[in-house]
Amino acid sequence: xxxxxxxxxxxxxxxxxxxxxxxxxxxxxxxxxxxxxxxxxxxxxxxxxxxxxxxxxxxxxxxxxxxxxxxxxxxxxxxxxxxxxxxxxxxxxxxxxxxxxxxxxxxxxxxxxxxxxxxxxxxxxxxxxxxxxxxxxxxxxxxxxxxxxxxxxxxxxxxxxxxxxxxxxxxxxxxxxxxxxxxxxxxxxxxxxxxxxxxxxxxxxxxxxxxxxxxxxxxxxxxxxxxxxxxxxxxxxxxxxxxxxxxxxxxxxxxxxxxxxxxxxxxxxxxxxxxxxxxxxxxxxxxxxxxxxxxxxxxxxxxxxxxxxxxxxxxxxxxxxxxxxxxxxxxxxxxxxxxxxxxxxxxxxxxxxxxxxxxxxxxxxxxxxxxxxxxxxxxxxxxxxxxxxxxxxxxxxxxxxxxxxxxxxxxxxxxxxxxxxxxxxxxxxxxxxxxxxxxxxxxxxxxxxxxxxxxxxxxxxxxxx
Numbered sequence: 079x080x081x082x083x084x085x086x087x088x089x090x091x092x093x094x095x096x097x098x099x100x101x102x103x104x105x106x107x108x109x110x111x112x113x114x115x116x117x118x119x120x121x122x123x124x125x126x127x128x129x130x131x132x133x134x135x136x137x138x139x140x141x142x143x144x145x146x147x148x149x150x151x152x153x154x155x156x157x158x159x160x161x162x163x164x165x166x167x168x169x170x171x172x173x174x175x176x177x178x179x180x181x182x183x184x185x186x187x188x189x190x191x192x193x194x195x196x197x198x199x200x201x202x203x204x205x206x207x208x209x210x211x212x213x214x215x216x217x218x219x220x221x222x223x224x225x226x227x228x229x230x231x232x233x234x235x236x237x238x239x240x241x242x243x244x245x246x247x248x249x250x251x252x253x254x255x256x257x258x259x260x261x262x263x264x265x266x267x268x269x270x271x272x273x274x275x276x277x278x279x280x281x282x283x284x285x286x287x288x289x290x291x292x293x294x295x296x297x298x299x300x301x302x303x304x305x306x307x308x309x310x311x312x313x314x315x316x317x318x319x320x321x322x323x324x325x326x327x328x329x330x331x332x333x334x335x336x337x338x339x340x341x342x343x344x345x346x347x348x349x350x351x352x353x354x355x356x357x358x359x360x361x362x363x364x365x366x367x368x369x370x371x372x373x374x375x376x377x378x379x380x381x382x383x384x385x386x387x388x389x390x391x392x393x394x395x396x397x398x399x400x401x402x403x404x405x406x407x408x409x410x411x412x413x414x415x416x417x418x419x420x421x422x423x424x425x426x427x428x429x430x431x432x433x434x435x436x437x438x439x440x441x442x443x444x445x446x447x448x449x450x451x452x453x454x455x456x457x458x459x460x461x462x463x464x465x466x467x468x469x470x471x472x473x474x475x476x477x478x479x480x481x482x483x484x485x486x487x488x489x490x491x492x493x494x495x496x497x498x499x500x501x502x503x504x505x506x507x508x509x510x511x512x513x514x515x516x517x518x519x520x521x522x523x524x525x526x527x528x529x530x531x532x533x534x535x536x537x538x539x540x541x542x543x
Contacts, residue, residue: 130500131474131509142509148541149209151178151526153236155535157199159190162515164530165254167200167261167277168522174461175523179234180206182520182537183284185263185277186530187249196249197242198265200280203537207234241280241293243301247271255319257341262304264327270313272329273303274347307349310335316364322371330361330376338388356384356396365413365420375420377408383422385437400440404428412456416463423453429468431480446501448476454514455529460521465505465543467527469517475508475529477543505542 136142144152164186171181181204190196247269254263254277261277279301283293307329316330325341335353342348359379367373372388385398404424411422418434422442427449430442449470459465464481484502513532520526525539 131472131507144510146209148506150539150541151180151206152209152536152538153203153206155201155203155236155238155537157186157188157201157240157534159188159195159197160515160532160534161186161199161249161530162189163187163249163251163266164516164518164528164535165252165263166518166520166522166528167254167281168256171522173522178206178208179204180523180526182206182523182526182528183281184528184535185252185254185280187245187252187265189248193247193269194244196245196247198245198249198252198263198275200241200277200284202239202284203236204239205235205237206537207236239284239290241283241290241298243275243280243298250313250315251317253317253319255324257325257345264317264319264329265303266314266317266329268313270310271306271308272310272314272317273307274305275301276304305346307337307339307347309337309349309351314361316361316376318364318366318374320366320371321368322366326366326371328364328366328374330364332360334359334361334378334380336361336364336376336386338392350392352392354386354392354395356386356399357382362408363410365411368413368415375411375413377403377411377422379407381406381408381424383408383411383420383432385434398437400432400437400442402440403430403432403442407452409453410456412458412466414458414463415460419458419463421456421458421466421468423456423468423470425452427451427453427470427472429453429456429478444480444503446478446503448501448504448507449474455516457517457519459543460519461524462543467517467519469514469529471513473509473512473514473531475511475514475517475527476504477506477508477527477540478503479505479543506540508536508538508540511536 164184167183167185169183184201186199188196247267249265250268251266252263254261261281263275263277265273265275279293279297283290310331312331312333314329314331318328320326327339328336330336334357337353338350339347357378357380361376361378363377365375374386377383381402381404383400383403384396386395387397388395403422405426407425408422409424411420413420420432422430427447429446431444433443449472451471453468453470455469457467465479467475467477469475480503482502511529511531511533515530517527517529520528525543527538529536
């Protein structure tokens with residue numbers, strides 16, 4: 079749903095095609111006819127109503143058709159085996175980018191059918207143009223312009239370059255940081271190890287076709303981790319690099335332990351063998367404080383969110399605890415980079431906002447129940463302190479703005495009961511993906527959200543953010 083009260087996706091016929099994909103031209107010759115027919119059907123059946131997937135799933139024979147006008151940019155990409163986790167690789171193309179077409183670099187890890195088939199991927203997505211809103215008008219022009227339009231469509235095809243390296247075992251989570259000028263990725267593997275990879279060769283390969291060809295033929299199989307740690311003794315998902323101390327890392331496992339990594343000279347790390355203890359079940363997510371170098375947050379299957387200080391002994395480092403943060407598992411957290419807020423998402427489908435100044439009370443300052451299945455990812459907008467995005471196992475991504483308040487003058491005047499039940503802070507509902515696992519705002523491309531799911535990657539910017 080857009081901020082203007084429009085549905086971001088419309089119900090349509092089964093003949094609808096997907097929008098622009100990085101393995102195809104992105105052509106949708108029938109989409110406008112589908113939307114027009116859908117609109118006619120809606121007019122015939124009575125007044126239009128806002129469609130909310132959480133309240134009214136599509137009926138048999140119906141599917142959702144994208145509303146082009148709800149997106150500034152929208153693209154899809156496929157990488158073969160699906161990726162459970164990915165991260166944005168910082169680049170030197172500039173900050174706050176709004177000029178199109180866009181380029182971006184990502185690092186991801188696959189969850190293939192067999193351990194041997196997994197790969198760590200470095201991707202360059204480029205030639206990402208704005209979403210066209212005038213396809214039907216263009217099609218109604220004279221036939222003499224057809225060849226020119228085809229050439230224009232060809233020039234606007236999104237492009238994807240891939241540099242893959244073998245990785246034994248599925249990748250549970252991957253996070254990227256830059257040490258000096260060296261981009262590295264920390265990889266949590268299902269085989270119970272955390273590994274560090276140098277990404278320089280892969281990034282050089284996706285940036286130059288000749289280098290890519292040489293990389294695939296000669297270098298690909300030679301890439302090995304520069305450091306690995308198997309002290310967790312089991313697999314895990316929680317992982318985060320510090321933004322205050324370069325190279326400092328925390329990792330949490332399914333056996334409730336958290337380990338602190340500190341960088342050493344020569345490209346290695348010292349991993350404290352004494353785990354931070356406090357959680358009673360699997361640690362699901364970790365987040366460093368954006369303002370204090372020794373403070374981090376964690377969440378767990380034990381339903382708690384905790385705040386830790388590494389200056390204390392590991393068995394005494396837990397400083398604050400919200401013991402019943404959610405009704406069950408707390409899956410994900412995100413620490414606001416501008417305000418003392420943490421957003422959490424749980425198996426209960428609830429999103430909660432925690433004010434760290436009141437954290438000891440154990441009560442959130444805001445609570446949203448829009449998703450109908452477990453929350454799988456949350457992240458604050460990198461620049462707008464009131465905006466965050468969330469993904470759920472209900473195949474939805476929602477965008478929220480805490481600064482929006484209900485208009486008291488219109489309260490009680492809404493004829494559509496669906497609208498009346500929607501929190502005013504909900505800006506947008508994005509659909510079209512299957513089994514969404516993780517999302518990130520691009521820190522350098524304004525308003526861009528990237529997500530990974532069983533159905534592949536989506537890259538989009540809505541009209542709301």
